[in-house]
Amino acid sequence: MPIHGLKTLGNVNPPHFNIENVIRPNILALHPYRCARDDYSEGILLDANENALGHSIPKPSSNATLSDLTPDLAETLDLDLHRYPSPSHPEIKARIAALRGLPSTDYIFLGVGSDEVIDLVMRVCVAPGKEKILITPPTYGMYVVSAQVNDIGVVKVPLELSGANGEGGENGRFSVRVDKVLDAVAADPSIKLIFLCSPGNPSTTLVSLNAIRTICSSPKFNGIVIVDEAYIDFVTLETDKPVSAASLVEEFSNLVVFQTLSKSFGLAAIRLGIALAQPPLIQILTNTKAPYNISTPTAHLALTALSPSSVAGMRAKVATLIKNRATLLEKLFSSEGTKRNLGQPIGAGHANFIMVPVLKKDGSGEVDNQRAARVYKVLAEANGLVVRFRGNELGCEACLRITIGTEEENEAAVTRLTKVFNEI
Known part of the structure; x- marks a missing residue:
């Protein structure tokens, strides 16, 4: 079944992977809501039932009497707050693609924080009450929360901890047991998603690119590998070697990389999460998301944060x-x-x-x-x-x-x- 709106397939690899077998059939058949800004964004806009008179917040002035109207609001109030935001934000996506070394905006999805992206990937891939995800604890708690909300089973393959509490004079180090992850998915075909947090929260473990490549390449798993890289910029500045799984996105069509502006960019308050993946999955996420999920103030700040100087x-x-x-x-x-x-x-x-x-x-x-x-x-x-x-x-x-x-x-x-x- 063709994916609605898909323009390019990207690199179909590994050979055993078929995204149509991973996405829930009702999602594949979905015709997304077409919002007003999908067609036109310029001219006299009388198509979206917006308030043509503008927002009702008075701008700060020297004689303003309301204590909540302060000069720092001026720039935000000058935005077109009475208009619905862009549904696609191509300029933001272009800057992310350039920053992370991806060929085009077709490889970028934006969400309301990584939490929306986590939930959305589960909803499009995993059938409630029937299928499962795999996590590697200790890990980010929202994977389990989103799974419970969506009535999805959770299989746990713990990280391996060696040298804990200073034994042998070394710090305790966590590592992903690739063999055990692959054994688990081979034993349970209902597992549709593997979540790897890299660097881990709270483990601070970086999952090696070799480990990710091994899991993505293995015919034991026919689902999607998710690498959550909220903290990746704290690693890239410490080494000249490639460490981000973003470098593997063009190679593997069964890989998704989550990133965010919350940590290294210091913009936790604006809630801007990112998914990097090949175009078929990005198109599925785009078809399924709410029409205007990224607000105009968030988009304005995100675009500025992704400028070269920022x-x-x-x-x-x-x-x-x-x-x-x-x-x-x-x-x-x-x-x-x-x-x-x-x-x-x-x-x-x-x-x-x-x-x-x-x-x-x-x-x-x-x-x-x-x-x-x-x-x-x-x-x-x-x-x-x-x-x-x-x-x-x-x-x-x-x-x-x-x-x-x-x-x-x-x-x-x-x-x-x-x-x-x-x-x-």
Whole structure:
């Protein structure tokens, strides 16, 4: 069955993969809603039942009396807020394609944060109540949440953790067991999607391109491999080697790469998620999404963020955060007040956060999940320092996940952790 609106197939590889066997039949048959801006976007626009008089928010002025109308709103209020936004945003997609080395906008999909993209891929591929996804815990929690919302089964193939808690003098490192992933999908043909988080959250594990290539190439799996790269820019600045699975998108038609403007670009508030894939799947997602899912203010900020000067600024800030990460680790493990209370960081550290286990107070060197939970709570409620307790996740016993902050915030983190460790 042809995919409605598809202009190019891309590279059909691996040979055993057929996207029509992965997409739910009702989605393949879908004729997408055709919105007003799909046809025309210029002229006297009397086609979309918009308010021709414009928005009703008064612009800030020197005599404005309403406290919520501040000068920083001026640029936003000058946008055509009374008009529906573009349904396709080709300029944003063109900048993403150039940034990530893809040939055209046909390889780019935009969503309301990665969470919308996660949910949408599940809805178009996985039949509720019948089929499943595979995840590799510990991993991003929204995969399971979206699966539950969509009545989809979840198969778990845990990451393998070696050298945990400083055993043998090395940090605990997570790795994807490619053999076990392929054995799982071979044993259960109802698995339609494999989710790999790279770098992992909370594991900070980077999944190698060789591992991704092996899974995509294997005839044991006829579904789609998803690589979630929310933190990938924190790795690319540390190596000259290709590390992003975006470099494999043109090669494999069964691969989707998720990215976002929330992390390295520092734009979590605008909710702009990205899927990179070959045109057939991008067209399916486009056919299925809500007509105007990306708002005009979001699009305006995203286009600016993807300009050459803004991308250079992003890279500079990422470099600073990488430096701050190293400084924070050095201080945590040189300060008497913290080093004896923390085990070595878990994971490879390829992100804008670290994950460290809390140890028992008796100096035994054993991890203490209950103490970690108490430290987390007291830090937030009595000391104004909010981190994340991850101790209930597989392989993360007693762990706190600490986002890398400014130099001042990191100093405060060490000081307040020391205080709480002395109390608990």
